[in-house]
Amino acid sequence: MSTVATTTRRPPPWRNVRVLRWVFQAVFLFLVALLLLYLWETATDNLRRLGIRTDFRYLRQPAGFAIPSSDFRSSQSLFDAILVGIQNTAKVALLGIVLATILGVVVGVARLSTNWLVRRAAAAYVETFRNIPVLIIIIFCWLGVFLRLPPIRDATEVLDLVVVSNRGMVVPWFDKVGSGAVFGLVAVAGFVLAAAAWIWRSRRFDRTGQPHRRALWAGGILLAVLAVGFFATGRPWVLETPERGELSTAGGFRLSPEYAALLIGLTVYTASHIAEIVRGSILAVPRGQTEAANAVGLSGLVRLRYVVLPQAFRISIPPVANQYLNLVKNSSLGVAVSYYEVTKITQVSISQAAPAVQAILLLMGVYLVFSLSIAFVTNLFNRRLTLKGR
Amino acid sequence: MRGSRIWRVGLVLAAVALLAAGCFHSDDGEEAGDGAGTGEAEAQGDGGGSLLTQVQDRGTLNCGVNDAVPGFGFQDEAGEFQGFDIDFCRVVAAAILGDAEAVEYRPLTAEQRFTALQAREVDVLIRNTTFTSSRDGTEGARFLYTTFYDGQGMMVRADSGYESLEDMDGETICVLSGTTTELNLESSFQALGVDYEPLAFEDNEPLQEAFIQERCGAWTSDKSQLAGVRSNFPEDQGGPESLVILDETMSKEPLGPVVRDGDDDWADAVNWAIIATVQAEEFEITSENIDEMLESDNPEIQRFLGQPVEGEAFDSGLGLPPDFAEQVVRQVGNYGEIYERNVGETSPLELPRDFNALWTDGGLHQAPPYR
Numbered sequence: 107m108s109t110v111a112t113t114t115r116r117p118p119p120w121r122n123v124r125v126l127r128w129v130f131q132a133v134f135l136f137l138v139a140l141l142l143l144y145l146w147e148t149a150t151d152n153l154r155r156l157g158i159r160t161d162f163r164y165l166r167q168p169a170g171f172a173i174p175s176s177d178f179r180s181s182q183s184l185f186d187a188i189l190v191g192i193q194n195t196a197k198v199a200l201l202g203i204v205l206a207t208i209l210g211v212v213v214g215v216a217r218l219s220t221n222w223l224v225r226r227a228a229a230a231y232v233e234t235f236r237n238i239p240v241l242i243i244i245i246f247c248w249l250g251v252f253l254r255l256p257p258i259r260d261a262t263e264v265l266d267l268v269v270v271s272n273r274g275m276v277v278p279w280f281d282k283v284g285s286g287a288v289f290g291l292v293a294v295a296g297f298v299l300a301a302a303a304w305i306w307r308s309r310r311f312d313r314t315g316q317p318h319r320r321a322l323w324a325g326g327i328l329l330a331v332l333a334v335g336f337f338a339t340g341r342p343w344v345l346e347t348p349e350r351g352e353l354s355t356a357g358g359f360r361l362s363p364e365y366a367a368l369l370i371g372l373t374v375y376t377a378s379h380i381a382e383i384v385r386g387s388i389l390a391v392p393r394g395q396t397e398a399a400n401a402v403g404l405s406g407l408v409r410l411r412y413v414v415l416p417q418a419f420r421i422s423i424p425p426v427a428n429q430y431l432n433l434v435k436n437s438s439l440g441v442a443v444s445y446y447e448v449t450k451i452t453q454v455s456i457s458q459a460a461p462a463v464q465a466i467l468l469l470m471g472v473y474l475v476f477s478l479s480i481a482f483v484t485n486l487f488n489r490r491l492t493l494k495g496r
Numbered sequence: 497m498r499g500s501r502i503w504r505v506g507l508v509l510a511a512v513a514l515l516a517a518g519c520f521h522s523d524d525g526e527e528a529g530d531g532a533g534t535g536e537a538e539a540q541g542d543g544g545g546s547l548l549t550q551v552q553d554r555g556t557l558n559c560g561v562n563d564a565v566p567g568f569g570f571q572d573e574a575g576e577f578q579g580f581d582i583d584f585c586r587v588v589a590a591a592i593l594g595d596a597e598a599v600e601y602r603p604l605t606a607e608q609r610f611t612a613l614q615a616r617e618v619d620v621l622i623r624n625t626t627f628t629s630s631r632d633g634t635e636g637a638r639f640l641y642t643t644f645y646d647g648q649g650m651m652v653r654a655d656s657g658y659e660s661l662e663d664m665d666g667e668t669i670c671v672l673s674g675t676t677t678e679l680n681l682e683s684s685f686q687a688l689g690v691d692y693e694p695l696a697f698e699d700n701e702p703l704q705e706a707f708i709q710e711r712c713g714a715w716t717s718d719k720s721q722l723a724g725v726r727s728n729f730p731e732d733q734g735g736p737e738s739l740v741i742l743d744e745t746m747s748k749e750p751l752g753p754v755v756r757d758g759d760d761d762w763a764d765a766v767n768w769a770i771i772a773t774v775q776a777e778e779f780e781i782t783s784e785n786i787d788e789m790l791e792s793d794n795p796e797i798q799r800f801l802g803q804p805v806e807g808e809a810f811d812s813g814l815g816l817p818p819d820f821a822e823q824v825v826r827q828v829g830n831y832g833e834i835y836e837r838n839v840g841e842t843s844p845l846e847l848p849r850d851f852n853a854l855w856t857d858g859g860l861h862q863a864p865p866y867r
Contacts (some may be wrong), residue, residue: 156758157636157757157758158614171678171679171682171694171696173694175693176695179682180682180686212800248701253706253711272711331665363711443702444698450673453607453673453698454674454696456611456674457606457609457610458678458679459630459631459635462611
């Protein structure tokens with residue numbers, strides 16, 4: 107009788123494992139919070155004792171310093187300066203991620219090539235760049251490559267289109283002369299039409315099995331709309347070729363040596379890691395898949411595109427996402443070549459009397475947001491692509 | 497059953513105790529915060545009284561310096577620190593510890609320096625640091641006697657054809673980041689309405705490389721630093737003669753030693769140790785004639801050198817040994833000697849005394865009286 111009672115009655119809370127677990131978690135959380143509070147209090151007390159401010163109001167003060175290659179004026183606030191830094195970090199990190207992915211996939215596939223030369227060259231690339239600190243690569247690119255370009259008075263001009271000197275490479279770029287707002291609306295309409303065409307062709311393909319050619323349709327429609335819109339709105343942009351001056355170049359888009367060195371350094375370094383991940387992922391695709399593709403008579407490229415890479419892609423997403431995070435964090439090495447990304451601007455503002463503790467906290471927050479955003483996007487991809495229900 | 501209840505009570509008690517500890521802690525914090533406003537003992541932290549006694553107990557002085565500016569703070573071929581600022585580190589050590597060599601040099605970049613000072617990594621910062629209101633106000637720094645009156649200048653290649661800042665429209669200008677120079681550059685060029693592009697580096701080495709490769713066509717810094725760089729410019733790049741420093745002065749840059757706020761005993765001791773070099777030059781006491789000067793009839797000199805006047809050595813109450821001025825002059829020299837040795841007309845920098853002469857010679861240096 108008594109045994110029956112104990113099995114049906116719930117145990118008292120202090121012996122209930124589920125309750126105890128919660129209690130322990132709560133106590134642990136409380137202790138951690140207490141520790142953090144203690145550290146924060148100690149830090150602020152000591153700072154206050156030294157007469158150093160502990161708030162974030164300094165962000166409203168005028169920056170006072172200039173930032174190259176930007177519209178930033180020194181009378182703008184430190185907050186604006188940090189925003190410019192975030193933009194610059196994004197500029198180098200996002201383009202770096204795209205380029206490193208392309209280069210990494212190419213090299214990773216090349217490492218598995220049946221061609222001896224291609225295979226060995228790819229292996230040499232990976233082993234070289236994977237084993238050199240990225241800082242050294244960046245500094246080498248800057249000191250050894252871009253600064254060695256001719257000085258501005260001897261700048262090289264290629265076909266009157268590109269001006270190359272150690273003050274940057276300038277390429278023709280669109281210069282805005284009219285209002286772009288109307289054209290922007292036209293462009294949005296073009297994208298909507300293209301997407302609609304894509305969906306229509308896909309559905310038709312599903313129904314009838316006739317070739318869909320949706321990329322051709324969507325791309326064609328988009329291009330046509332953009333072209334008509336461009337001329338109809340009175341050509342809001344013109345292509346401007348760089349004009350070489352005595353000390354600098356006017357017009358065109360300028361790729362500064364510092365930006366180029368950082369971008370190339372981050373790209374080649376991260377690509378060497380991505381290449382290894384791609385190689386490993388391809389090898390992890392069961393051999394039977396390749397053999398089956400061969401058996402149905404698919405050619406090498408088609409086999410890669412439709413059978414091997416999609417499966418390898420799925421395996422490689424989490425480790426490649428890690429490399430993306432590394433690339434973003436490594437972009438802080440732009441400090442070494444005077445590229446004004448967010449770390450550089452934080453450092454400068456600290457030495458121009460911004461309080462160090464708050465400025466570094468803010469900097470950590472910025473990188474955290476960058477990293478979490480990338481992790482969020484790659485996790486979305488990962489969730490969509492993982493095999494479901496098998 | 498009873499055991500469990502005790503357990504639960506214990507848990508609650510522990511939580512209450514922790515909570516209480518947390519509250520008490522923040523009470524402590526506030527008290528200390530209030531104390532900083534009124535009492536000084538609290539403010540000195542570390543529990544060991546003033547930094548003055550801590551340094552005396554430790555036996556060495558941690559001095560934050562520059563290691564990349566010839567004439568002011570640099571390492572020679574043997575790895576020894578040399579220069580004008582370095583000599584003032586030695587002055588402080590000689591006065592407080594009686595030994596000019598008892599210095600630990602901590603090379604710092606412009607961007608690190610205030611953080612290192614706040615973090616107690618260095619006792620005193622003597623690293624061509626400009627005295628400004630915002631640094632005094634927000635960096636927890638206290639600026640002492642100005643050892644060098646400087647101004648910001650612009651260095652260009654002699655063959656560039658530049659004669660003034662107005663000629664430099666569109667030029668790229670190299671500058672050290674985290675300096676007042678960086679801010680003055682922006683305000684001067686804005687005022688002139690001249691377009692330029694700044695290129696800011698943390699260290700002098702990459703900056704010099706960028707300048708040599710003509711990534712930038714001009715280099716701006718304090719004139720004294722530019723003179724130092726110019727004197728050391730590599731011969732294969734044309735040597736010092738290939739560079740000129742434009743006459744224009746873009747700002748005033750009073751450079752001096754810095755200590756942390758809130759430790760007045762330490763600040764006073766360092767300050768008077770440094771002023772002793774100027775007073776020694778006013779009295780014409782040098783490291784060479786110090787022995788004769790100890791026998792001087794002049795009671796002012798006697799008092800300054802800590803010799804007994806009417807049976808008792810003068811004690812200013814600064815906490816310095818009575819013979820600190822004697823040690824400073826004997827081991828390092830007076831202000832004029834330090835200046836000439838490191839940056840003066842006989843040194844590679846060839847800087848004239850100008851503002852840095854004694855007040856009696858039309859300069860700005862005047863020692864408050866030692867009495």
